[in-house]
Amino acid sequence: MMKLIRVDDKRMDQIVSAHVKRDYDPYEDIDLAVQKIINDVRQNGDQALFNYTKQFDGVTLSSIKVSESEIEEALRQVSEQEKAVLQKAADNIRRFHEKQLEKTWLDDGTQGMILGQLIRPIERAGLYIPGGKAVYPSSVLMNAIPAKVAGVKYVVMVTPPDQSGSVSPYTLAAAQIAGVDEILKAGGAQAIGALAFGTETINAVDKIVGPGNIFVARAKRMVFGHVDIDMVAGPSEICIIAESGANAKYIAADLLSQAEHDEEASAILITDSLPLAEEVQQEVIHQLDQLERKEIAAASMQNHGKIFIVDHLESAFQIANQIAPEHLELMISEPTLHLAKVRHAGAVFLGEYSPEPLGDYFAGPNHTLPTSGTARFSSPLGVYDFLKKTSVIHYSREQLYQAKGEITALARMEGLTAHENAIHIRFDD
Ligand SMILES: NC(=O)c1ccc[n+]([C@@H]2O[C@H](COP(=O)([O-])OP(=O)(O)OC[C@H]3O[C@@H](n4cnc5c(N)ncnc54)[C@H](O)[C@@H]3O)[C@@H](O)[C@H]2O)c1
Ligand SMILES: N[C@H](CO)Cc1c[nH]c[nH+]1
Ligand SMILES: [Zn+2]
Structure with a gap:
């Protein structure tokens, strides 16, 4: 074998x-199918989500949003012992990811200059949690906790419903432990389209993360640029x-x-x-x-x-x-x-004594990892995926005067006289 x-x-x-x-490309026309689904969601919003959920997940939903009462009911179905296990794994994952936090830095300005970097979380993150062939509460923890550690205010999770129109109680319990703000029943390319472009029920996000099947992967690749994505995991x-x-x-x-x-x-x-x-x-x-x-x-x-x-x-x-x-x-x-x-x-x-499932579930490092040889150039999902940087620049009059010659020379090399003028105008020359 x-x-x-x-x-x-x-x-x-x-x-x-x-x-x-x-x-991994078993279907030749997969991109066409995925593009059609995304366009449909963009044009028809929630109605397209209801239709695709019926078509692909075999269920007619009355609402896309998971309600408070559904969450409460799910939490009653998960034993205290199971909740404690999820909590212990969440603690390990949080502890590991807190070490990845980066801090804003700024020079002290003593040389008449302040250079630095602001670190800010993205505002809205969308998590895709697979739900087709298996349920993945561990992936909820692995994707939501780094987002929350980074300081993302709004974390929304999408996952396909089961045949009864519900989301697994374990998935919902993990979402509650990880601090997910909103949970929506939608799977596949349609869920990715909804996160990228928004519908009546789903607000568009800034970045989509999380693993999924080929439809999810292709959809993420297609919406990249309109929103950010973590990786195309196979x-x-x-x-x-x-x-x-x-x-x-x-x-x-x-x-x-x-x-x-x-x-x-x-x-x-x-x-x-x-x-x-x-x-x-x-x-x-x-x-x-x-x-x-x-x-x-x-x-x-x-x-x-x-x-x-x-x-x-x-x-x-x-x-x-x-x-x-x-x-x-x-x-x-x-x-x-x-x-x-x-x-x-x-x-x-x-x-x-370090088998792979130790990492899948418990040790703390993220299990959303680069696949298909992409570890040559990419990294595990981490807090850094939810952070962005803004450069900070301050020069005193004296510092700018000293750099004037070099800056204007560079502007002349590029033939950009308005750039040159923005320097000269400050020194009346
Ligand atoms: N890398 C990781 O961290 C990680 C973690 C968990 C799972 N995974 C992987 O994620 C994948 C999960 O795949 P899955 O299928 O179980 O769940 P999934 O949630 O990714 O996909 C299910 C959805 O696919 C869509 N779909 C199914 N057939 C379709 C069709 N013919 N046309 C259009 N859309 C269709 C449906 O919308 C359905 O809701 C697996 O490959 C698993 O190995 C990876
Ligand atoms: N091994 C998967 C990542 O490749 C993650 C996972 C979730 N549950 C079990 N395993
Ligand atoms: Zn695994």
Whole structure:
């Protein structure tokens, strides 16, 4: 089921790129469909949302907004123990993200100049929380808490309703714990269109964050520029580097933990040990059978489950950097000593007691991470995604006089005489 691929150093790049998908595009006409949905929402507002919710989620809604009484009822359905678990995870996530806060800075002005940077939160953030094939209260915490830590005043969450027209009580409990201000029942491209352009019920936001399926990802890409977005996150990915002697049961379990998300999720092992590779192959088959979502996990393993066999661990790191996976686990002795070799990954998990679900749910770092190789140039969702900067400039008369020659010379190089004049006019020359 997991394909074994031997990689020799000379042809590493070709072999790896032939086996690792980069883009996820199973439907040729997906952009057309998504554009049509967004245009419809822009023109017809709430009515388009009602229609698409009926069409794609199979439910006729009476209201898009989740009411106070629905939230109260949901909270009654979540046990105190479950609330405490959500609260503990939220505390860890908040503590981690508070370390990312940036502060406004300004020079003290003693040189007759003040240069600096104001840090301000965006005003309105829209969170997309997936709800098609599974419910994700953990994603509510991961997306809302950094926004609130950044100081965003208005955080609105959209998520598709289930067949009864409700939102999972766990999702609603997580939203309450994270301080989400408004919750709306809308999913897919139509929800992204509504957040970007607004409807009668939904006020447009400044930035849309959060993961979702291909319709959500494409819609986010289309509205980017009109609003900001965090990233275009694709299906989950895990890559494990393991050496001889690593625990095959743990490796198989961790690979399957991401495979169960989605038929398009990918799970990759890179090892210098053929016996370990074969053991993991068997273990995956054995453990798959016990999973509730075994059809999804099996399809994902069949489509994107790979084991690369290398001659030495150095090559394993080169391959992992080439893949730039969302999650990278190091199942090797003294993993921290090898951290410097990791160039591109969304999150790195060190040692056999740091399985990927620890990061998905609990440790504190964000689980919304760059996928499809985009860890080459982008970072996990964080407080910084909800902050923007404004530059501050002040010169005294004396400082401007000293810089006058250089500024006017630069203006002349560009042929911009009005710029030059704005300096001269202050000194009557
Ligand atoms: N990176 C992360 O942090 C993270 C976290 C959780 C989930 N995920 C990923 O998010 C994704 C969630 O996907 P999902 O489908 O379960 O939920 P989703 O909420 O993203 O998508 C469901 C919506 O898709 C739309 N849709 C479905 N079929 C359609 C069609 N034929 N045409 C137009 N629109 C259609 C509907 O509007 C529906 O409400 C998975 O890939 C999962 O792996 C990622
Ligand atoms: N692994 C997902 C990100 O790739 C996040 C998640 C949410 N719940 C479980 N897992
Ligand atoms: Zn996960």
